[in-house]
Amino acid sequence: MVEDCCGTNGNIMILACSGGSNVGQLSNQAAAELTQEGFGKMFCLAGVGGHLTGFVQSAKDVPQMVALDGCDIGCAKAILEHAEVPVKSYLVLTGLGIEKNKDFRLKRQDIDKVKEAIRKTCVEPQNLQVSFGSGSECCCG
Amino acid sequence: MVNICVLFIAILHRSSTPLLHFFERRKIMEIKVLGPGCPRCEATKKNVEEAVTESGLSANITKVTDTMEIAKHGVFGTPAVVVDGEVKSVGKIPTKDEIKSWIQK
Numbered sequence: 001m002v003e004d005c006c007g008t009n010g011n012i013m014i015l016a017c018s019g020g021s022n023v024g025q026l027s028n029q030a031a032a033e034l035t036q037e038g039f040g041k042m043f044c045l046a047g048v049g050g051h052l053t054g055f056v057q058s059a060k061d062v063p064q065m066v067a068l069d070g071c072d073i074g075c076a077k078a079i080l081e082h083a084e085v086p087v088k089s090y091l092v093l094t095g096l097g098i099e100k101n102k103d104f105r106l107k108r109q110d111i112d113k114v115k116e117a118i119r120k121t122c123v124e125p126q127n128l129q130v131s132f133g134s135g136s137e138c139c140c141g
Numbered sequence: 142m143v144n145i146c147v148l149f150i151a152i153l154h155r156s157s158t159p160l161l162h163f164f165e166r167r168k169i170m171e172i173k174v175l176g177p178g179c180p181r182c183e184a185t186k187k188n189v190e191e192a193v194t195e196s197g198l199s200a201n202i203t204k205v206t207d208t209m210e211i212a213k214h215g216v217f218g219t220p221a222v223v224v225d226g227e228v229k230s231v232g233k234i235p236t237k238d239e240i241k242s243w244i245q246k
Contacts, residue, residue, distance in 0.1 A: 013217060047215050053228040054215030061231040062217055 012040035012122050013058070013065035015048070015076055022110075023070030023093040023100045030114040031068060039119060040066070049079045059085040066091060066122055068114075071100050091121050170200040170244060175211045175221040182220035185234050189222060192240035200244065 016031035017024050035042045043065075047055030059065065059080065066089040069076045080087050094100055096117055098110055172189055176182025186204055193200045205211055214223060218232035222240070229235070229243045 011218075041217070043217055044215065052215050053223075053226075054221070054231070057221075057228040058215070058217035058231040061233060063232075 010064075011062075013043045013062045014040045014068065014118070015043055015045045015059065015065065015080070016068040017045070017070050017076040019070050019073075019075060021070055021100050022103050022106065023098055025070075025104055026098065026106055026110055026114050027068040027070050027076075027093055029106055029111055030118060033111065034115055034118060040064075040122070045076055045079060048083050048085060051083060056083045056085065059083070064088065064122065066118060068093065068118065070094065089121050091117055093117075170198060171223075171225055172200050172202045172244070173205050173214075173223040174202065175205045175214060175216060175223065176219040177208065177211070178206050181234055185220040185222060188235060188237050189240055192237040193244065195237065196241055196245055198244055 014031040014034060016027040018028040019025075031040075031042045034040050043058065044055050048059050065087075067076045067080055067087050069090070069092045071094045072092055074092070077087055077090060093114055096113055098113070170193075172193070174182060174186045174189055176185065182204070186202070189202055193202065211219060211221070214221065214228055216228060216231045220230075220234065221228060221232070222230045222235055222243075224243050230239070
C-alpha cells in the first residue's frame with residue numbers, strides 16, 4: 001500500500017464494488033488484475049464505507065481514481081458520496097452489456113472487456129455511467 | 142455532620158468541573174507525519190513544526206517511517222499527516238495554513 005518513496009507515484013486508485021453477483025466479482029477481479037499489471041492500485045472501498053479517516057482522506061486526496069460498480073444499484077458510488085469523496089471517474093459494468101446473474105464462474109472475455117473499459121475511462125476521465133441494461137434485481141447480501 | 146459532608150461534596154463538584162476543563166485544555170496534541178524518509182516528508186514535517194510554533198500551541202510531533210506502522214493508518218500514499226488519530230492529508234505536502242486549520246480548534 002505504501003511505496004518506498006513519498007507520493008502516490010501517479011497510481012490510479014481503483015475502488016471496486018465486489019458485490020454478491022457476477023458483475024460485482026468481475027469488478028473486483030478486473031481491479032485486482034489491473035493492479036498486478038501496474039495500471040493503478042486497488043484500494044479499500046470498505047475502509048471508506050467504514051469512515052476510517054485514512055481511507056477517506058486518501059480517496060479525497062488522490063489525483064486520479066476510478067470507482068467501479070457492478071450494476072446500477074451503485075453501491076460504490078453511494079459509499080463515496082456518503083463519505084463526501086468526489087467521484088472522479090466512474091464505470092458501471094452492466095452498461096457494458098454484461099448481464100448480471102449469480103454465476104461466479106467469471107468469463108475471461110468479460111474480465112478483459114471490463115479491464116479495457118476501465119483503461120479507457122481513466123484515459124478519458126469523465127463520469128462514464130453507461131446506459132443500464134439488465135440487473136434491476138437486488139442480489140446483495 | 143451529614144449536612145457538612147453534603148456541602149463539602151457539592152463544593153468539590155462545583156470546583157472539579159473547571160479543573161477538568163483546565164486539564165482538557167492542557168492535553169497535548171499528537172501529530173504524526175507518516176513517510177519513509179525523503180525530501181517531501183521532511184518538508185511536511187517542517188511545515189507541521191512551523192505551523193505549531195506559529196500557532197503558539199503545544200504538540201508532540203512524531204515522524205513515522207516504519208512501513209507497517211504507516212500501513213496501519215490506511216493511507217494510499219505518503220507523506221501523510223495525522224492529528225490526534227485523524228488522518229488529515231495524504232500524498233501531498235500540506236501548507237502551513239492548512240495545518241493551522243487542523244490544529245486550531
